[in-house]
Amino acid sequence: MSEATTVAEARAGGAGPSPLVRLRAARLAYGSRVLWDGLDLDVAPGEFLAVLGPNGSGKTSLMRVLLGLRPLTSGTVEIGGEPAHRGSRRIGYVPQQRAVDPTLAVRGRDLVGLGWDGHHWGLGLRGRRERRRRVDAALAAVGATRYANQPVGLLSGGEQQRLRVAQALVGDPDVLLCDEPLLSLDLAHQRVVSELVARRAREHGTAVLFVTHEINPVLPLVDRVLYLVNGRFRIGPPDEVMTSETLTELYGTPVQVVRVGDRIIVAGAENGGGQHHVQETP
Amino acid sequence: MTRFLDLSATLDLLGYDFVQHALLAAAVLGLVSGALAPLVVARQMSFAVHGTAELAFTGGAAALLLGWSVGAGALAGAVVAALLLGLLGQRDGERDSVIGVVLSFGLGLGVLLLWLYPGRAANKFSLLVGQIVGVDSTDLALLAGAALVVLVVLAVVYRPLLFSSVDPAVAVARGVPARALSPLFAVLVGVATALGVQTVGALLVLALMVTPGAAATRVTANPVLATVLAVVFAEVAAVGGILLSLAPGVPVSGFVTGISFLIYLACRGVAATRRRRVAAA
Numbered sequence: 001m002s003e004a005t006t007v008a009e010a011r012a013g014g015a016g017p018s019p020l021v022r023l024r025a026a027r028l029a030y031g032s033r034v035l036w037d038g039l040d041l042d043v044a045p046g047e048f049l050a051v052l053g054p055n056g057s058g059k060t061s062l063m064r065v066l067l068g069l070r071p072l073t074s075g076t077v078e079i080g081g082e083p084a085h086r087g088s089r090r091i092g093y094v095p096q097q098r099a100v101d102p103t104l105a106v107r108g109r110d111l112v113g114l115g116w117d118g119h120h121w122g123l124g125l126r127g128r129r130e131r132r133r134r135v136d137a138a139l140a141a142v143g144a145t146r147y148a149n150q151p152v153g154l155l156s157g158g159e160q161q162r163l164r165v166a167q168a169l170v171g172d173p174d175v176l177l178c179d180e181p182l183l184s185l186d187l188a189h190q191r192v193v194s195e196l197v198a199r200r201a202r203e204h205g206t207a208v209l210f211v212t213h214e215i216n217p218v219l220p221l222v223d224r225v226l227y228l229v230n231g232r233f234r235i236g237p238p239d240e241v242m243t244s245e246t247l248t249e250l251y252g253t254p255v256q257v258v259r260v261g262d263r264i265i266v267a268g269a270e271n272g273g274g275q276h277h278v279q280e281t282p
Numbered sequence: 283m284t285r286f287l288d289l290s291a292t293l294d295l296l297g298y299d300f301v302q303h304a305l306l307a308a309a310v311l312g313l314v315s316g317a318l319a320p321l322v323v324a325r326q327m328s329f330a331v332h333g334t335a336e337l338a339f340t341g342g343a344a345a346l347l348l349g350w351s352v353g354a355g356a357l358a359g360a361v362v363a364a365l366l367l368g369l370l371g372q373r374d375g376e377r378d379s380v381i382g383v384v385l386s387f388g389l390g391l392g393v394l395l396l397w398l399y400p401g402r403a404a405n406k407f408s409l410l411v412g413q414i415v416g417v418d419s420t421d422l423a424l425l426a427g428a429a430l431v432v433l434v435v436l437a438v439v440y441r442p443l444l445f446s447s448v449d450p451a452v453a454v455a456r457g458v459p460a461r462a463l464s465p466l467f468a469v470l471v472g473v474a475t476a477l478g479v480q481t482v483g484a485l486l487v488l489a490l491m492v493t494p495g496a497a498a499t500r501v502t503a504n505p506v507l508a509t510v511l512a513v514v515f516a517e518v519a520a521v522g523g524i525l526l527s528l529a530p531g532v533p534v535s536g537f538v539t540g541i542s543f544l545i546y547l548a549c550r551g552v553a554a555t556r557r558r559r560v561a562a563a
């Protein structure tokens with residue numbers, strides 16, 4: 001399939017290749033606290049979906065549902081036509097986390113290699129050559145070859161994040177889940193990582209769900225936005241969702257979306273979200 | 283001082299069965315603990331190893347009192363300890379205190395059991411600081427069997443175990459049963475610890491279960507190479523420690539821990555010079 005049709009079909013919403021991620025009437029609640037309800041979401045092959053929202057709005061929880069680590073309270077979730085289940089080979093995952101323990105004594109290539117076959121039993125001596133080939137390719141794809149043999153703990157946050165992306169991609173997944181992969185990166189590296197992921201979506205038809213608090217590096221790249229706030233949500237192209245009207249409605253308090261050049265600044269959302277939530281990039 | 287380097291006395295002693303048993307036991311122990319050590323370090327389980335050793339000591343003391351095989355008693359104690367620690371301390375924050383609680387209780391109980399034991403004092407002491415004459419051929423068979431089981435199980439679970447040790451979040455998402463692997467690894471460590479209690483003693487098991495792993499991971503970040511190095515380090519410490527202790531007739535543990543510590547210092551030195559050279563370049 002060509003990238004143009006994939007993205008066009010994704011934008012048209014539906015009548016294309018069958019979606020890789022499919023949520024229907026999905027509801028997730030912890031006790032009486034509803035994170036989201038009535039969520040219908042299709043993510044098509046090659047589509048880049050940004051998942052936005054204040055702290056505690058249920059973005060990571062959505063990832064966990066897609067990974068099969070947490071059941072929905074009600075509704076259905078499918079990955080590539082099958083109900084989501086733990087350990088799916090079709091999903092690549094970049095978890096939300098801080099930099100790794102600096103004393104951790106594994107090399108970047110080991111981390112990526114574990115993403116390839118770390119869940120298999122045995123020592124894996126027979127698949128060594130294939131593993132090496134895969135790992136080298138994944139490292140090269142994210143430009144991490146140079147520091148692949150250094151201890152992960154000694155690498156910078158940006159280098160570690162690239163390795164994380166390589167680890168998620170080494171198994172050639174259909175769906176890529178990235179939970180705040182831009183955390184602790186400077187602006188230049190935010191761009192690099194975002195573009196890496198966007199290119200993957202374009203060139204391999206990977207469906208990407210990209211959780212982030214940094215809107216601006218991804219805005220030019222995303223096809224649609226899922227914006228979660230306090231149990232409410234909105235799905236649509238950035239131009240429709242990232243407006244003062246839509247966000248004011250979502251947050252239930254006045255929110256200003258200001259465009260400065262090609263950047264967006266969201267102001268006032270901190271009152272409704274209960275948390276600090278001003279997207280501003282230097 | 284010459285006694286320390288008395289080669290002929292050492293060669294003489296090597297002819298004795300009990301010495302050969304001790305060397306074999308040490309070799310087995312070095313292999314098993316070296317193989318486990320890098321994972322023990324990665325999972326930050328030093329304190330758990332110490333706690334497990336204390337309960338292996340308790341088990342050994344109970345066996346001594348009841349007239350059973352000390353090896354079997356130590357093994358039972360260590361496995362019970364490993365299961366207890368694995369089940370009670372699932373949450374990371376809790377693990378530390380649970381180990382402290384269980385460890386002190388086990389040690390106290392062990393001391394009480396030893397006090398009740400009417401036999402020779404040397405036997406009592408050996409459980410804590412090691413005594414090579416403590417290994418007879420039944421013990422040796424038990425050691426070798428247990429070691430084989432540990433190594434086979436470790437080979438089977440190695441990759442998922444490494445995965446969940448260094449990268450738990452992704453490992454769980456990938457379907458690695460991390461929650462079952464933790465107690466399983468604790469039991470493997472427990473068995474290896476029990477083997478150590480009989481040679482180097484409960485107080486010094488760390489010298490073989492932790493130090494070689496800490497030394498190896500200082501000089502390499504390659505997990506396979508780290509495991510090989512840790513095995514070599516543990517073998518040198520265990521077997522070398524016994525060989526050195528033969529002629530002077532002093533307890534083995536001083537030599538085993540001493541060699542282990544020297545290797546660790548050397549590895550730190552290597553890592554430091556390497557860093558300096560990188561920084562200079």
Ligand SMILES: Nc1ncnc2c1ncn2[C@@H]1O[C@H](COP(=O)(O)OP(=O)(O)OP(=O)(O)O)[C@@H](O)[C@H]1O
Binds near residue numbers: 057058059060062096
């Ligand atoms: N197992 C759980 N039991 C109860 N509540 C939970 C559980 N897991 C998450 N929550 C709650 O659900 C809410 C959403 O959590 P989640 O981690 O999905 O938020 P998030 O959108 O990823 O936030 P952040 O931007 O801070 O990462 C939080 O308020 C959290 O306390």
Ligand SMILES: [Mg+2]
Binds near residue numbers: 059060
């Ligand atoms: Mg989150």
